[in-house]
Amino acid sequence: MGHPSGGGVIDFTSEDFWSGTRRPLDQATGLPPVAYTGDDFFEVEQHRLFARSWVAVASASEVAEPGRLLVRSVGGTSVLITRDRDGVLRGFINSCRHRGTELTSEDCTVSRMIRCPYHRWGYALDGSLVASPLFDEVPRADFDPAELSLLPVRAETWGLDVFVCLDEATPPLAEWLGDLPERMAGYGFDGWVAHQKCTFDVAANWKLITENFQEYYHLAWVHPELAKVSRVRDHYRYQGPGLYCGQTTTPVSSDERDDWLVLPNAPGLDSSDSVSGRFVAVFPNLTLAVLPGHAFVIRLEPLSSGTTREHCTLLLPSSTPAEQYGDAAAETLKFWIEINNEDIDICERSHRGLALGGAPPGPLSPRFEEPLHRFQNMVADCMTANSLADGLRIPPGDGPDAGPRYGCGPNPALPSIDARRWSATG
Ligand code: FES
Ligand SMILES: [Fe+2]
Structure with missing residues (x-):
């Protein structure tokens, strides 16, 4: 929602806001200024557009080698992109499954594992939890590493670039690119x-x-x-x-x-x-x-x-x-x-x-x-x-x-x- 200077509230998700855009080309107008300058608009756009689209995040050559780990912000969410030992491109939410810590803050190369800096939980490049130091000293019956993999994010390459998409409902990249x-x-x-x-x-x-x-x-x-x-x-x-x-x-x-x-x-x-x-x-x-x-x-x-x-x-x-x-x-x-x-x-x-x-x-x-x-x-x-x-x-x-x-x-x-x-x- 946005508040224009004249009062009232604008609903950027309503078709009313887009009436000039929806007209045929020879009657259409450009976007209203608030679509470019409004902080409220930007916020809604981050969620509805960037958090649901296939967003370009890197050159394909930046993540060509296994173990290369990139960090990108997509629609306000921090995402990791890597290539596993089998050459499969992977995307994950940049948040540890223990207590949520950011796993890495800048692009880097890891040898075998993505290690959380807090309590050193370690994740293989396919996202599976493979290390949780000292956790078993007093075991928990419900602790199942298989349920604590990094949260996956859709990631694909086309041509020169890597794309990620945070929303499972969005059509595949191939359909997106036509x-x-x-x-x-x-x-x-x-x-x-x-x-x-x-x-x-x-x-x-x-x-x-x-x-x-x-x-x-x-x-x-x-x-x-x-x-x-x-x-x-x-x-x-x-x-x-x-x-x-x-x-x-x-x-x-x-x-x-x-x-x-x-x-x-x-x-x-x-x-x-x-x-x-x-x-x-x-x-x-x-x-x-x-x-x-x-x-x-x-x-x-x-x-x-x-x-x-x-x-x-x-x-x-x-x-x-x-x-x-x-x-x-x-x-x-x-x-x-x-x-x-x-x-x-x-x-x-x-x-x-x-x-x-x-x-x-x-x-x-x-x-x-x-x-x-x-x-x-x-x-x-x-x-x-x-x-x-x-x-x-x-x-x-x-x-x-x-x-x-x-x-x-x-x-x-x-x-x-x-x-x-x-x-x-x-
Ligand atoms: S928060 Fe990551 S290991 Fe504890
Ligand atoms: Fe130009």
């Missing part, structure tokens, strides 16, 4: 390697950052340099069924600046992937910019209504020769950091306007902002649904017939999955 794994299968993400990481704390709500990523309306004014290699007229939508919003630049041009094409292509890309940049915002908190020879991935960690930590990773295909790791990767990373800084500046300004001015939501552009409408309806679904088992609509993808809203005419190198889908639907 056609995205098949759509991007040609990149062979399993073999990609995290090359450089950096973090930024941004004074803006997390939704502003992903929404900004989802539209290229701002391209020419916010990123004059990027617009030289990623021209507005070369953008098309890149959306099949699934909880993501996507666009593609086809072709990526190298005639004016080539700093995002200096790295060699991943092997075996088809005629569409090899000439395109894919820009995909996976709901809720991951953005992927995938070029033929590298990817720049941002994971958003909401810290408060007005602060978001960006975890940025530059990834390269494993085929990239080591001699390219120096200058070419550095040049690529520098390019992305510059672009990202421009985005951070405009998102912080956007947040200030909403927080300190708070104009009512305006119209979304049907030409450029359909992905935001798609995203905002996913947010609305999470906030209003009693359960994500049936309350979350997986949006359908684009069809062949939506005309200029999907780009500037037909994509000259249509993604193969769309070519197949569209010819099947006639």
